[in-house]
Amino acid sequence: MRYGMVIDLKRCAGCNSCTVACRAEKGTPSGILYHRVEKYEAGKYPAARMKFRPMPCMHCEQPACLEVCPTGATYKRDDGIVLVDHTKCMGCRYCVLACPYEVRYYLKRIDNYYGLAARTPYEMMKQKDFDKGTAVKCDFCVQRLEKGRLPACVETCPAQARHFGDLDDPASEVSELIAVFRGEVLREELGTKPSVYYING
Amino acid sequence: MDRMEGQREWGWLIAIYVFLAGLGAGAFVFSFILIFIGKYTAVARIGALAGPLSITVGSALLLFDLGSVTRAYRLFTTPATLLTSWMIRGAWILTAFIILGLAYALPGFALFDWLPWEQTSGFGVALGTVTALLALVVAVYPGLLLGVIKSIPLWNTSALPPLFFLSGMDTGLATLVLMSLVIPSAVGTDGLHLLGIIDASLIVLLLVALGAYMEIVRQSGATAAASVRLLASPFFICGVILSGLLLPLAMYICSAYMSDAPFIRLMDGLASLLLLCGGLLLRLSVIRSGVRIVVR
Numbered sequence: 001m002r003y004g005m006v007i008d009l010k011r012c013a014g015c016n017s018c019t020v021a022c023r024a025e026k027g028t029p030s031g032i033l034y035h036r037v038e039k040y041e042a043g044k045y046p047a048a049r050m051k052f053r054p055m056p057c058m059h060c061e062q063p064a065c066l067e068v069c070p071t072g073a074t075y076k077r078d079d080g081i082v083l084v085d086h087t088k089c090m091g092c093r094y095c096v097l098a099c100p101y102e103v104r105y106y107l108k109r110i111d112n113y114y115g116l117a118a119r120t121p122y123e124m125m126k127q128k129d130f131d132k133g134t135a136v137k138c139d140f141c142v143q144r145l146e147k148g149r150l151p152a153c154v155e156t157c158p159a160q161a162r163h164f165g166d167l168d169d170p171a172s173e174v175s176e177l178i179a180v181f182r183g184e185v186l187r188e189e190l191g192t193k194p195s196v197y198y199i200n201g
Numbered sequence: 202m203d204r205m206e207g208q209r210e211w212g213w214l215i216a217i218y219v220f221l222a223g224l225g226a227g228a229f230v231f232s233f234i235l236i237f238i239g240k241y242t243a244v245a246r247i248g249a250l251a252g253p254l255s256i257t258v259g260s261a262l263l264l265f266d267l268g269s270v271t272r273a274y275r276l277f278t279t280p281a282t283l284l285t286s287w288m289i290r291g292a293w294i295l296t297a298f299i300i301l302g303l304a305y306a307l308p309g310f311a312l313f314d315w316l317p318w319e320q321t322s323g324f325g326v327a328l329g330t331v332t333a334l335l336a337l338v339v340a341v342y343p344g345l346l347l348g349v350i351k352s353i354p355l356w357n358t359s360a361l362p363p364l365f366f367l368s369g370m371d372t373g374l375a376t377l378v379l380m381s382l383v384i385p386s387a388v389g390t391d392g393l394h395l396l397g398i399i400d401a402s403l404i405v406l407l408l409v410a411l412g413a414y415m416e417i418v419r420q421s422g423a424t425a426a427a428s429v430r431l432l433a434s435p436f437f438i439c440g441v442i443l444s445g446l447l448l449p450l451a452m453y454i455c456s457a458y459m460s461d462a463p464f465i466r467l468m469d470g471l472a473s474l475l476l477l478c479g480g481l482l483l484r485l486s487v488i489r490s491g492v493r494i495v496v497r
Contacts, residue, residue: 091269
């Protein structure tokens, strides 16, 4: 069992619904997003075009962040999900620097997102496991998976560009997509073996 | 090139730590050698103490930089991470150096006469040798801590550890020179000449290492080239290369040809101070200019 994601860039329109769904699901404080969409230009005029690449945590098989973590706070579950135990993290930020995909974030402060003087009940509920001065990251919505649901970004995507499943099962939707459309991982040369594949348009 | 910004996770606290680690290691190594050959021991016994003390202060800065310092004890309760993480290896190396360094340095002071070993006894020399070897590791370690980060090409090069090592050795020696100016008649004119010439040689080696480092990194990719452009700011050229290395080099060489004692003391003192400032600015610049490779 190894959870993985396939993102079809031919379908992605850069709407950032995934980013918003992620924030709604995780209740991340101001300044922290577990997910972002990189926007960039490709090609030259007159053939230039806008490109988008959603960037969740890659949940690597050989995570660079796990390798450098000195306290054992970062760990990988048997199903391939890479998590941070916030009660063990000492906030050295070595993992934030080491992650080649820049998808680890440091929770320096917990600022209110909704601009109010006090935290909203929603934020209080969502943020009860947040610990100031620790590293945080995308967890593939592990609590939703335990209830048999999909990660928030996958469920939300209006273009149905995101697919989620078991990479170890050759008959799963994600494995088939990777095989048929030649899914690629980012910075393969680093040997991190990401679990997030992209289908390039 | 759409991004020309260095990383912002690690800043001046880490830079000062890297500076103090190199300085402390360098001061200890040279003090041990001087005590071993029995020369200028009045300065060397203080230098041997300055080594572990400087590294204690540096390590304290590392702790201060942590987000959740109360969990730093985990560095000593999770030995399994020693297999992969340079940070925990560093924590163990620094701790061992501080303990062994103090054990070697303290018998040099009358207050610690009760310790059952001497710096010149068989046990003391063995202790000093082991600690001096450990000091070499301490001086190289910051280069490895940064060097294993693959996403920052300015750091991810084998040319970085020698740079930090050489700068550590010459700032350590400069600290000894400064201390020998404060302690009256500890080191004569000949001694200052000798220390000054050794430090000048180290500066030449450092200049070679720095030049090679910047050129090799500049040639190794777009992000790397952007980092070097960021690194080679006028601030760096003036503060590190001109007033932090070339000027002290000229002053040490100049003072070696002088025989007027107050003049030598003035020149060597100023040169050492400039070298220390340059060493600190070098660390700060390298850490601040670490541009990450953009993945998209």
